[in-house]
Amino acid sequence: MIRLEKRPSPSRTVGMLTPVLAVLLTMVAGSVLFAILGKNPFLAIKTIFYDPILGEFAFYYRGQLLVKAGPLILIAIGLSLGFRAGIWNIGAEGQYIIGAICGAGVGLAFYPADFWFIFPLMVLAGAAGGILWAMIPAILKTRFNTNEILVSLLLVYVAEQILASMSLGLLRNPDGAGFPGSRNLKQYEAAANNELIVGTGVHWGVVAALIAVILAYVLLNRHMLGFQIRLTGESPRAARFAGVRPRLLVVFCLGASGGLAGLAGLFEVAGPAGQISIDFNVGYGFTAIIVAFLGRLHPVGILLAGLLMALTYIGGEAAQATLGLPAAAIQAFQGMLLFFLLAVDVLTNYRIRIGRMEAA
Amino acid sequence: MKRRNLLAGAALALGLGGAALAGSHEPLKVGFIYVGPIGDGGWTFEHNEGRLAVEEHFGDAVETVFQENVPEGADAERALTQMALQGADLIFTTSFGYMDPTNAVAGKFPDVKFEHATGYKREHANVSTYSARFYEGRAVQGHIAGKMTETNKIGYIASFPIPEVIRGINAAYIHAKRVNPDVEFSVIWVYTWFDPAKEADAANALIEQGADVVLQHTDSTAPQAAAQAAGNVITFGQASDMGEYAPMPRVSSIIDNWAPYYIARTQEVIDGSWASVDTWDGISTGMVKIGDISDAVPADVKAEAEAMAAAIGAGEYHPFTGPLNKQDGSPWLAEGEIADDGTLAGMNFYVEGLTGEVPN
Numbered sequence A: 001m002i003r004l005e006k007r008p009s010p011s012r013t014v015g016m017l018t019p020v021l022a023v024l025l026t027m028v029a030g031s032v033l034f035a036i037l038g039k040n041p042f043l044a045i046k047t048i049f050y051d052p053i054l055g056e057f058a059f060y061y062r063g064q065l066l067v068k069a070g071p072l073i074l075i076a077i078g079l080s081l082g083f084r085a086g087i088w089n090i091g092a093e094g095q096y097i098i099g100a101i102c103g104a105g106v107g108l109a110f111y112p113a114d115f116w117f118i119f120p121l122m123v124l125a126g127a128a129g130g131i132l133w134a135m136i137p138a139i140l141k142t143r144f145n146t147n148e149i150l151v152s153l154l155l156v157y158v159a160e161q162i163l164a165s166m167s168l169g170l171l172r173n174p175d176g177a178g179f180p181g182s183r184n185l186k187q188y189e190a191a192a193n194n195e196l197i198v199g200t201g202v203h204w205g206v207v208a209a210l211i212a213v214i215l216a217y218v219l220l221n222r223h224m225l226g227f228q229i230r231l232t233g234e235s236p237r238a239a240r241f242a243g244v245r246p247r248l249l250v251v252f253c254l255g256a257s258g259g260l261a262g263l264a265g266l267f268e269v270a271g272p273a274g275q276i277s278i279d280f281n282v283g284y285g286f287t288a289i290i291v292a293f294l295g296r297l298h299p300v301g302i303l304l305a306g307l308l309m310a311l312t313y314i315g316g317e318a319a320q321a322t323l324g325l326p327a328a329a330i331q332a333f334q335g336m337l338l339f340f341l342l343a344v345d346v347l348t349n350y351r352i353r354i355g356r357m358e359a360a
Numbered sequence B: 001m002k003r004r005n006l007l008a009g010a011a012l013a014l015g016l017g018g019a020a021l022a023g024s025h026e027p028l029k030v031g032f033i034y035v036g037p038i039g040d041g042g043w044t045f046e047h048n049e050g051r052l053a054v055e056e057h058f059g060d061a062v063e064t065v066f067q068e069n070v071p072e073g074a075d076a077e078r079a080l081t082q083m084a085l086q087g088a089d090l091i092f093t094t095s096f097g098y099m100d101p102t103n104a105v106a107g108k109f110p111d112v113k114f115e116h117a118t119g120y121k122r123e124h125a126n127v128s129t130y131s132a133r134f135y136e137g138r139a140v141q142g143h144i145a146g147k148m149t150e151t152n153k154i155g156y157i158a159s160f161p162i163p164e165v166i167r168g169i170n171a172a173y174i175h176a177k178r179v180n181p182d183v184e185f186s187v188i189w190v191y192t193w194f195d196p197a198k199e200a201d202a203a204n205a206l207i208e209q210g211a212d213v214v215l216q217h218t219d220s221t222a223p224q225a226a227a228q229a230a231g232n233v234i235t236f237g238q239a240s241d242m243g244e245y246a247p248m249p250r251v252s253s254i255i256d257n258w259a260p261y262y263i264a265r266t267q268e269v270i271d272g273s274w275a276s277v278d279t280w281d282g283i284s285t286g287m288v289k290i291g292d293i294s295d296a297v298p299a300d301v302k303a304e305a306e307a308m309a310a311a312i313g314a315g316e317y318h319p320f321t322g323p324l325n326k327q328d329g330s331p332w333l334a335e336g337e338i339a340d341d342g343t344l345a346g347m348n349f350y351v352e353g354l355t356g357e358v359p360n
Helices: A012-036 A041-054 A058-084 A092-110 A118-144 A148-168 A204-222 A224-234 A236-241 A246-270 A284-294 A299-323 A327-349 B002-008 B010-022 B043-061 B074-085 B096-108 B134-148 B163-179 B196-208 B222-230 B259-271 B299-313 B341-345
Strands: A002-006 A350-354 B028-033 B062-067 B090-093 B113-117 B127-132 B153-158 B184-189 B213-216 B234-237 B250-256 B278-281 B288-291 B331-333
Touching: A012 A041, A012 A299, A012 A327, A041 A058, A041 A299, A058 A092, A058 A204, A058 A224, A058 A246, A058 A284, A058 A299, A058 B074, A092 A118, A092 A148, A092 A246, A092 A284, A118 A148, A118 A246, A148 A246, A204 A224, A204 A246, A204 A299, A224 A236, A224 A246, A236 A246, A246 A284, A284 A299, A284 A327, A299 A327, A299 B062, A299 B074, A327 A350, B028 B043, B028 B074, B028 B259, B043 B062, B043 B250, B043 B259, B062 B074, B074 B090, B074 B096, B090 B096, B090 B259, B096 B113, B096 B127, B113 B259, B134 B163, B134 B213, B134 B234, B134 B250, B134 B288, B134 B299, B153 B163, B153 B196, B163 B184, B163 B341, B184 B196, B196 B213, B196 B222, B213 B222, B222 B234, B288 B299
Parallel strands: B028 B062, B028 B090, B090 B113, B113 B127, B127 B278, B153 B184, B153 B213, B213 B234, B234 B250
Antiparallel strands: A002 A350, B250 B288
């Protein structure tokens, strides 16, 4: 007889071990899936997890890992602050888009001028765009008590429409022969977010993500505001007695996550993506929610989770191209990771007891 | 060594990759980057049929690799680099949004040949562009649609407002209007190439508005299924024959037949005669084929449609022959004047009679 017994308090050790366990379980289940598809499961797992880090072309993939992980980490760090306090910003994707539009808009407005301050100004505009977009759910929540989950999520679709409109209208490349999409910022030196060291994949967005990890760590562990965030999440009533001003906290958490998402959008549009186009956003804002939870809402955890998530993307793509695995199998594989993470989460709060249940 | 590669940067590392390749006697490696899944039943499906034709034609002399569902933007650049690193000699990138990534990667891999579908940028000597004159097929569809509609309302599911799509709308409208002066077009922009749910929604909305003909410039068969469910609505296969919906609702189709082009270009790489070109072929070379016109179409209409297709193929008739005015009434083509390719390639306006605006 196997049964679950509630732990007196969640186990910290198990809490740190479960993500590792989830990854291992994913590898096992994924192997079964790949074997059913007629591929060598060991080769597939090696292609996904080993080759991008240590394989033949790792010199390229390692940089790409950072390119992919950078925006995920940056957004997830912002989200984790709110999630810890029970403030659910689900619309980072929208803030990411608006940040990119505002930042790119500022850069394009200066085209083709060459001033040193253009890129810094774009960074500010990107952050401001994200913050402003996040202020909509924040103000609606603090003034009218609306649900920030719904408002922030629905604003993603509004942002996507604005993105399409910008690609076709205001920001469209005047030399683009009528095709949608802005000028390529990578080809506009003053506005480009190029690699800082060629070949490493490190651009300003990756640097910003690392800074965000450190700042979030300090904030949560050494600062009164961080204490208030954690307290509000764990016990809202106690937080009220401790002098937390809940409205201010809502504004701060949504503002911080929106600002970081906006920054991520700006760094992406000026760097890897290069241009505002109709399908500029590829879901970083949503994937970052997964990254935040995979990292246990802890800054260092998020850093690792972001890199792991990036690895499944990059390795997954490699497995597609080299082994001919269908894209859907890779998506299922990523889905398994989340499924197992949630499934083994139960072990944090419960322990498994094997033996006869005692008579009631 | 790995570390040195990393520091020395991509240029050196990529150079090494290229050198290793030149010395090998392995089969020619041809890569394909797809925007949708190979099972979309439309656009990507036909490109993949072209890939399979290359495999069949060359046997062991050629190896093909592909990656599906590649987002347009930063991810495409990685997918391309990955293929080039892994030794691809010729890479076909099969969506408009891969234009900048294709050129960016081509700059880094001068020894690899790149072929970009439906774009206009050839920034390096190793980049070609190719597309098909789908509008020739649209003219035939417009003729059948104009003859067949009873409600005089024709629905059009459009993807993105790019010249290729606008050209198709104009070509269909001109030829529907010519045989049926009362015809009206409603265009719905779905901003996606492949999203069965969105495409079905659009088809249903058009049918509810009274359309009894639904044309689509998106890649899934969802509109066909929606029309079948509604009954008494006719459709046309897009990109692929979609013959499983014949004879009703699918009464004909435009088939993109890439195989001859892919085989020819692969042969040129083998022969060493490959050069950067801009190819825009239509019915005459077989790149565009008109799928079997079903018995749901009256025999006289079928004969007219086939005659039109033959005339276009023989170069006796051009779908954009004046007199034609632009939507605002300003003259575009005088009596007997034929549109030049430059204007067609960048077409961003509707012809006279169409209602609504090109989104911008």
